[in-house]
Amino acid sequence: xxxxxxxxxxxxxxxxxxxxxxxxxxxxxxxxxxxxxxxxxxxxxxxxxxxxxxxxxxxxxxxxxxxxxxxxxxxxxxxxxxxxxxxxxxxxxxxxxxxxxxxxxxxxxxxxxxxxxxxxxxxxxxxxxxxxxxxxxxxxxxxxxxxxxxxxxxxxxxxxxxxxxxxxxxxxxxxxxxxxxxxxxxxxxxxxxxxxxxxxxxxxxxxxxxxxxxxxxxxxxxxxxxxxxxxxxxxxxxxxxxxxxxxxxxxxxxxxxxxxxxxxxxxxxxxxxxxxxxxxxxxxxxxxxxxxxxxxxxxxxxxxxxxxxxxxxxxxxxxxxxxxxxxxxxxxxxxxxxxxxxxxxxxxxxxxxxxxxxxxxxxxxxxxxxxxxxxxxxxxxxxxxxxxxxxxxxxxxxxxxxxxxxxxxxxx
Amino acid sequence: xxxxxxxxxxxxxxxxxxxxxxxxxxxxxxxxxxxxxxxxxxxxxxxxxxxxxxxxxxxxxxxxxxxxxxxxxxxxxxxxxxxxxxxxxxxxxxxxxxxxxxxxxxxxxxxxxxxxxxxxxxxxxxxxxxxxxxxxxxxxxxxxxxxxxxxxxxxxxxxxxxxxxxxxxxxxxxxxxxxxxxxxxxxxxxxxxxxxxxxxxxxxxxxxxxxxxxxxxxxxxxxxxxxxxxxxxxxxxxxxxxxxxxxxxxxxxxxxxxxxxxxxxxxxxxxxxxxxxxxxxxxxxxxxxxxxxxxxxxxxxxxxxxxxxxxxxxxxxxxxxxxxxxxxxxxxxxxxxxxxxxxxxxxxxxxxxxxxxxxxxxxxxxxxxxxxxxxxxxxxxxxxxxxxxxxxxxxxxxxxxxxxxxxxxxxx
Numbered sequence: 001x002x003x004x005x006x007x008x009x010x011x012x013x014x015x016x017x018x019x020x021x022x023x024x025x026x027x028x029x030x031x032x033x034x035x036x037x038x039x040x041x042x043x044x045x046x047x048x049x050x051x052x053x054x055x056x057x058x059x060x061x062x063x064x065x066x067x068x069x070x071x072x073x074x075x076x077x078x079x080x081x082x083x084x085x086x087x088x089x090x091x092x093x094x095x096x097x098x099x100x101x102x103x104x105x106x107x108x109x110x111x112x113x114x115x116x117x118x119x120x121x122x123x124x125x126x127x128x129x130x131x132x133x134x135x136x137x138x139x140x141x142x143x144x145x146x147x148x149x150x151x152x153x154x155x156x157x158x159x160x161x162x163x164x165x166x167x168x169x170x171x172x173x174x175x176x177x178x179x180x181x182x183x184x185x186x187x188x189x190x191x192x193x194x195x196x197x198x199x200x201x202x203x204x205x206x207x208x209x210x211x212x213x214x215x216x217x218x219x220x221x222x223x224x225x226x227x228x229x230x231x232x233x234x235x236x237x238x239x240x241x242x243x244x245x246x247x248x249x250x251x252x253x254x255x256x257x258x259x260x261x262x263x264x265x266x267x268x269x270x271x272x273x274x275x276x277x278x279x280x281x282x283x284x285x286x287x288x289x290x291x292x293x294x295x296x297x298x299x300x301x302x303x304x305x306x307x308x309x310x311x312x313x314x315x316x317x318x319x320x321x322x323x324x325x326x327x328x329x330x331x332x333x334x335x336x337x338x339x340x341x342x343x344x345x346x347x348x349x350x351x352x353x354x355x356x357x358x359x360x361x362x363x364x365x366x367x368x369x370x371x372x373x374x375x376x377x378x379x380x381x382x383x384x385x386x387x388x389x390x391x392x393x394x395x396x397x398x399x400x401x402x403x404x405x406x407x408x409x410x411x412x
Numbered sequence: 413x414x415x416x417x418x419x420x421x422x423x424x425x426x427x428x429x430x431x432x433x434x435x436x437x438x439x440x441x442x443x444x445x446x447x448x449x450x451x452x453x454x455x456x457x458x459x460x461x462x463x464x465x466x467x468x469x470x471x472x473x474x475x476x477x478x479x480x481x482x483x484x485x486x487x488x489x490x491x492x493x494x495x496x497x498x499x500x501x502x503x504x505x506x507x508x509x510x511x512x513x514x515x516x517x518x519x520x521x522x523x524x525x526x527x528x529x530x531x532x533x534x535x536x537x538x539x540x541x542x543x544x545x546x547x548x549x550x551x552x553x554x555x556x557x558x559x560x561x562x563x564x565x566x567x568x569x570x571x572x573x574x575x576x577x578x579x580x581x582x583x584x585x586x587x588x589x590x591x592x593x594x595x596x597x598x599x600x601x602x603x604x605x606x607x608x609x610x611x612x613x614x615x616x617x618x619x620x621x622x623x624x625x626x627x628x629x630x631x632x633x634x635x636x637x638x639x640x641x642x643x644x645x646x647x648x649x650x651x652x653x654x655x656x657x658x659x660x661x662x663x664x665x666x667x668x669x670x671x672x673x674x675x676x677x678x679x680x681x682x683x684x685x686x687x688x689x690x691x692x693x694x695x696x697x698x699x700x701x702x703x704x705x706x707x708x709x710x711x712x713x714x715x716x717x718x719x720x721x722x723x724x725x726x727x728x729x730x731x732x733x734x735x736x737x738x739x740x741x742x743x744x745x746x747x748x749x750x751x752x753x754x755x756x757x758x759x760x761x762x763x764x765x766x767x768x769x770x771x772x773x774x775x776x777x778x779x780x781x782x783x784x785x786x787x788x789x790x791x792x793x794x795x796x797x798x799x800x801x802x803x804x805x806x807x808x809x810x811x812x813x814x815x816x817x818x819x820x821x822x823x824x
Contacts, residue, residue: 014742099785099787105786113768113798210603216629218799248823354426358815359815360816360817361818364819364820365822374511375509386524390815391815400799401802401803403771403781403803404764405773405780406760407774408775409646409649409653411776412656412660412785
């Protein structure tokens with residue numbers, strides 16, 4: 001079964017990989033229109049998922065991720081149209097030269113091939129992932145969570161019909177209806193047909209992909225992000241950045257999870273920052289020093305430093321130097337987004353040079369790590385691995401390259 | 413034990429990753445000098461490996477890969493000096509912009525981190541891999557084959573002493589002395605410390621890495637490369653290209669393994685090309701049509717089309733169109749280097765567009781797929797995977813990237 005899906009994806013990919021930009025864009029606009037035209041059908045499928053989820057006792061915060069409504073479908077349609085309007089990354093010549101022997105060597109962006117996206121209970125990922133793959137010439141195999149399967153099937157059906165009408169094979173987008181773990185594991189080992197696996201979801205899903213997959217994986221999305229308030233920080237700026245980084249949207253991977261404060265500024269900074277956090281409903285898991293200075297906190301234990309709360313909770317610790325802050329981040333960080341607040345030039349330089357993460361910030365909120373904010377358009381996730389691409393994965397990161405070498409009979 | 417190696421590599425990497433170009437170059441020149449100064453010691457270690465290999469009945473063609481002599485050591489020293497002279501890829505700003513909110517975003521090349529190179533019986537790889545990793549700021553864990561262990565230990569010792577003298581931690585380069593399969597498997601699962609695994613060797617080694625590794629792998633080096641002689645080919649040019657691609661060095665991955673000839677030109681091209689191949693000692697495993705036209709060949713069976721001979725053997729087949737050639741290459745190729753010989757503009761375009769490989773050639777030998785020939789300098793291998801980098805892996809491919817985002821208090 002999974003073999004069959006892989007084979008179909010590869011066959012569709014051979015056509016899609018050389019499709020013109022205008023054909024791909026036509027398909028994307030037709031997807032956008034079809035989503036709106038078939039909204040009722042998608043919503044009634046979604047209702048079934050939601051009802052089943054509530055019967056199974058799913059928490060309402062999770063049900064919220066599962067629910068679709070007309071506004072969300074319109075947002076999905078707008079997403080498809082936005083991707084149509086974005087630049088096509090395929091065919092771009094990224095470098096080129098003529099060698100001394102006259103050989104002309106061009107490096108050209110080509111699709112990765114077949115991308116399998118494994119995700120959880122958010123049906124909008126079905127659309128987001130599919131349209132980004134389509135635009136970048138990649139066939140998509142979508143494997144969402146069982147909670148959203150009825151919604152996902154409805155969305156995939158609408159997309160498949162639309163792209164077929166646009167003259168592309170329906171199998172450019174396939175949804176895996178088998179939502180078992182065995183099915184996912186089989187997909188992760190489909191090296192013959194699948195070029196890349198992109199997991200979108202929590203740490204457990206990503207770990208499962210890294211451990212079980214023989215297909216190359218792009219890790220995304222775990223963010224144990226820190227804000228370090230240096231002794232030379234502007235406390236008012238630090239407060240605004242910490243509160244924004246933590247409380248503007250705690251459930252996302254670029255939210256701050258841990259606060260480090262230099263001991264020389266702690267007496268003034270701790271009450272200012274911590275009370276602003278409390279005013280934004282954030283609980284503080286503090287080390288002993290911060291707990292002593294700000295009693296409206298609970299004492300942290302060792303496990304706090306490595307925890308991605310994704311909630312209105314932050315861990316907080318006093319450090320004696322920027323070096324201690326860097327060491328702490330090296331030990332506990334996940335390589336996502338790390339921030340220093342400082343007015344000191346050399347300290348800022350040391351931090352940006354020594355902290356190894358996808359994005360390192362000086363005097364700005366970690367919440368900016370995002371494809372849209374970086375100016376890349378829609379993203380398929382934030383890569384926290386070092387291979388292939390790091391940070392927000394836009395369309396241009398869903399490509400590989402090919403050298404085209406043209407000669408007139410050269411031999412070596 | 414392997415954990416300990418990983419931990420030491422990570423600690424060394426923290427220093428190496430921010431070392432200046434001049435420090436790294438000093439270490440490289442000191443390695444070059446030390447290799448020559450300690451040549452006797454390395455050669456006597458090598459003699460032990462060679463003696464043991466012959467006692468164990470190793471084939472002389474393989475013994476040849478294992479043997480070092482003064483000239484080979486001088487070539488290794490020159491290799492280290494050449495890498496010192498090459499551009500440092502680290503710190504390069506590859507893109508940058510100022511966002512509407514005033515945030516400045518720069519994308520900077522950084523080291524991958526800790527690279528484990530797993531290879532077979534060529535002791536020169538110990539040097540080649542180490543110096544490329546060092547220059548690109550990556551700590552190297554080298555795991556060569558047991559056949560070369562004494563030579564590898566001698567070379568690694570010389571290198572470690574040299575880089576320590578240059579002011580860098582000796583653990584920037586570590587050789588794994590445990591050459592068991594269990595040791596290699598443990599290395600492949602050292603995700604906490606190792607960022608990338610690069611296998612350098614035959615198809616079996618690469619398969620083992622892909623199947624067992626949880627650390628990301630860059631696949632290198634399997635090349636079932638084709639030359640397709642189109643009906644509009646210049647037969648004289650085609651003959652020269654095929655003979656060069658096959659016989660100039662049959663044991664390397666960019667050598668041609670399979671010849672496809674259009675039926676409309678076969679009557680003239682087959683005798684010309686096949687007799688030139690025979691004159692270069694190449695055996696021809698031919699399909700029935702070619703065998704009928706050129707009896708000094710043996711009949712191929714299905715297994716021939718997928719075989720990388722790495723020897724004076726070529727498979728040969730008649731096809732009825734460029735589309736059949738492309739389909740055959742899609743089915744049997746390994747995505748390394750593929751060539752068309754043609755005078756026809758549209759056929760050439762179709763071939764370069766539809767063939768999915770690291771390098772696609774028009775009217776030139778596949779043997780040019782090489783870091784030096786492409787102008788990239790020394791290479792650590794030819795990537796045949798689509799993730800991260802494809803084709804010759806030079807210094808700039810041994811890097812990741814980091815976004816450095818500087819602001820003045822921006823929040824989202």
